[in-house]
Amino acid sequence: MRPRFSHHSGSNCPEVIIVGSGPAGVSAAWPLLEAGVTVMMIDAASEVPLPAAPRGDIGSFRRDPSRWKVQFGGNLAGVDPSGDQSPKLTTPLAREMLAGFATTIGLRVRDFLALGSLSRGGLSNIWGAVAAVYDDEDLAGSPVRHADLLPSYAAVMQRIGVSGSAGADGLPVEEGPTLTAPAQRLLSAASRSPSRNGFVLERTINAVVMSERSGREGCARCGMCLWGCQRNSIYASGLELPQLCRFPHFRYFGGALVRSLLPQGKGHALEISCKNGRMLLHAPRILLAAGTIATTSLVLRRLGSIGSTRLLTNPVGAMAFMIPALFATPLPERSFALGQLSYRFPLRDGGRAAGVIYGADALPLVGIAGRLPISRPAALRLTRALAPSLLLATCYLPGRFSANTLRVADDDNQRQIVIIEGVQTEDARDTLIAVGRRLAREMRRLGAFALPGSLTIAQPGADAHYAGTLPMGGNGPTACAPTGELKACPGLYIADGAVLTDLPAKHCTLTIMANADRIARYLAARIVSER
Amino acid sequence: MSVGVVALANVVRHIIVTGASGYIGSRLVEMALAAGWKVTVLGRQPLRSNGVARPIQWALGAPLPADATDPDTSADAQALIHLAHDWTNAPSSEDPEGGLNIEGTRTLLRASRAHGLRRFVFVSSQSARADAANIYGRVKWRIEQELVGPGEVAGRVGLVYGGRPQGMFGLLTRLAARAPVLPMVDPWRGVQPIHLDEVCLGLLRLVEGDQVGWLGIASPYSIPFGNFLKILARELHGRHLLVLPIPHRLALLACDALHIVPFGPKIDRERILGLVGTQPMECADHLTTLGLNVEPFAERLRREPASRKTALAEGRVMLKYILRRAPGSALTRRYARALVATGPHGPLPLPRLLHASPALLRVIEPVNRAAPLARRLALATALAEASPQGEQMLARAGRLVRILSGLADLALDALLLPLRLLAGLLAR
Helix, strand or coil: CCCCCCCCCCCCCCCEEEECCCHHHHHHHHHHHHCCCCEEEECCCCCCCCCCCCCCCHHHHHHCCCHHHHHHCCCCHHHCCCCCCCHHHCCHHHHHHHCCHHHHHCEEEECCCCCCCCCCCHHHHHCCCECCCCCCCCCCCCCCCHHHHHHHHHHHHHHHCCEECCCHHHCCCEECCCCCHHHHHHHHHHHHCCCCCCCEEEECCECECCCCECCECCCCCECCHHHCCCCCCECCHHHHHHHHCCCCCEEEECCCEEEEEEEECCEEEEEEEECCEEEEEEECEEEECCCHHHHHHHHHHHHCCCCCEEEECCCEEEEEEECHHHCCCCCCCCECCCCCEEEEEECCCCCEEEEEEEECCCCCCHHHHCCCCCCHHHHHHHHHHHHHHEEEEEEECCHHHECEEEEEEECCCCCEEEEEECCECCCHHHHHHHHHHHHHHHHHHCCCEECCCCCEECCCCCCCCCECCCCECCCCCCCECCCCEECCCCCEEECCHHHCCCCCCCCCHHHHHHHHHHHHHHHHHHHHHHC | CCCCCCCCCCCCCEEEEECCCCHHHHHHHHHHHHCCCEEEEEECCCCCCCCCCEEEECCCCCCCCCCCCCCCCCHHHEEEEECCCCCCCCCCCCCCCCHHHHHHHHHHHHHHHHHCCCEEEEEEECCCCCCCCCHHHHHHHHHHCCCCCCCEEEEEECCEECCCCCHHHHHHHHHHHHCCEEEEECCCCEECCEEHHHHHHHHHHHHHCCCCEEEEECCCCCEEHHHHHHHHHHHHHCCCCEEEEECHHHHHHHHHHHHHCCCCCCCCHHHHHHHHCCCCCCCHHHHHHHCCCCCCHHHHHCCCHHHHHHHHHHHHHHHHHHHCCCCCHHHHHHHHHHHHHHCCCCCCCCCHHHHHCHHHHHHHCCCCCCCHHHHHHHHHHHHHHCCHHHHHHHHHCCHHHHHHHHHHHHHHHHHHHHHHHHHHHHHC
């Protein structure tokens, strides 16, 4: 099933235009459409189909003579062994997805990794699928409370399907796939020994369906998660477009890139470029969900002469642990390669550190082998022996440890550019190191030992959790109302990560979706009442 | 190799080629045939007919054979590409320097005009100048002056490389393969290298076009000749070539000396003079006129079969070191392809000893992971892991064997670490 394509004709302008087909845009579309509001979704994605996900399970994949094509691409362009990037960013699928974003939006970065995708579903196609729910402590400082978001969390989770262990607040969570052996051991050790000093370790909730749901098959634990989910068990927002297209009052306009936002009468106009050239679309209300970086640059240009805004990210590190009892055991034939366990603990000066623990039995060895300070042949063999016993943990700090800025400008050729400067606070690095030490202590208590020297600290932006540029609450020139409406531009709503007030260390995607749902519910009610 | 870019809708349908057995000529004929032209080749030896090109016996100086033109094609749909050159410079009585080359070309030109051929394309040289240092350059220039009729044009060709190792390219390739240190006249002198296929395509475009005078068929950018040879040695032979600048008088002496030595490369002093006298040639506009895209030298060279051979040899060393057994040919080929795909660096110069026993890499494997050799090893590791052979090697051992061999590996690594550090210091 493919989304329909229709072009806007001036006669019947939609009540709301949504910009972007990522998790936020799709989550905002549902409540509007269900309330009968006419919606047009504008998406920069072209019609080029993304590479198909490979079939089979991880065991047969390891022996597959054409495995290299999946791993590096048929042209071997992805075989560059220098990268210290996360393995999920270097697959041919990911490279395809991320390609062209920076040049298209005119991105200039300093000390910052800015990821974005112009493909259908945006970054959700390479989303690790960790679905975390923010509690009131995570939402401290935000005008939106956990209780405000709860109905939206429930609706989104019901819609996209999440699994793991039964959630709190009666949220709909299925029993997830069996964890990898080292994660299972860790979890059972944690259940035997009570947590101390606020260290919490629990099963990760992932946006993975366990049974058939709207054309997606349940997870069969094939272990190919990294290379693209062949059953579509892992959520990606593009999967929902066919369902949205069934609403008669929904129109999808693909291959259209929004160049600028303009005021027009009581409403707003979007200048877009598509294959037919440039055109102007207008609607009384526009809901921006193009992803924090793209959304923010559109808004900054619309507001004019704002200077730079802050851009929140989670400073991130990673660390490797091993469980000796599993060393040198054979690698499993099947696995589940997404987040296994989530941990969090309070930081000394407030807020929490959090992270997700992954197995390594379904990852290419070369990335880990490259970090071992021994000869290559020995490193490859040792990594193979280590892999079944390895646990890889990410460590995230709250957004207050980031001090990145984003601004818009024109370059020498009068071309619009977006400039991001990556900065972390002075104590970010030391705090990450301290978090790593604390994590190592807790893990040792549970029988997992940190590999010496394995803590690596990534550059700003590597988390891809971009947020907080147009925050709800506050009085700054770029502030939004709790309804997501940009205070300086009535009728312009922000529904993606840009609108988050703060960025706790937990993964933000599910909250962005729930918040988009909440904003759209409010907007739908308002539009219906005005009729 | 495809030459599909040459449009078939041109008016010229038949080409007569002189010097068709030479380095450029033979490839030119192949490409012209592949692009759908009728081709007649003129040569001294009865040319091996491949059943497609029509061979006719002819020698420079002789009149154009009556059957050289194609009776089934009108004269204005025929062209002549003149490549033949007499290297002996057989003097004619009245013109000791121009000799057969000038006389022979005049004869062809007269015939071409008499038949009313649409195009006469003369293959000239970047060194063509009235005051060129070598006879070759002066003769080429003098011939160019004869091209005054409509449809007569010269293509000044830069330093040609690629294809079969013949001509100047063959000579330089042999030099780059053998000499450990290459004494060289003025190694900073710029050359404008162009691939054989690009030259032939350019000449065919001249046949199709209506340009007159001369056009440069060479790289728009020049690189120092010393670098050209270093790249040649690295890409084609995986060698590190030292270039030693020497005065050109000494070079001429040396090449005279080489003629006395019975074996070893012979170098024509004419050619040395040709290189010394090379002047930069502006040709970017000409290339645009011809619609010719000239690839950077190192990148294009990497796709040459000889270069591939070196990459394959490197692949065998790297992969055998990682796998500890000889790699399969598919895996080795993938390594060579990955080298081309991953960047501007060609094969590494590896000592011969390593080709014999790749395991010795363990002693010199760089500790610094950014070192070129370390990056190649990382590449080999990635490819080896993602191959059935690698998987078989990794999956084979039982748990105890894995643990014990892992410990042995670590112990050996610890022992060898001082040597590796030392090797790293020496490499700096």
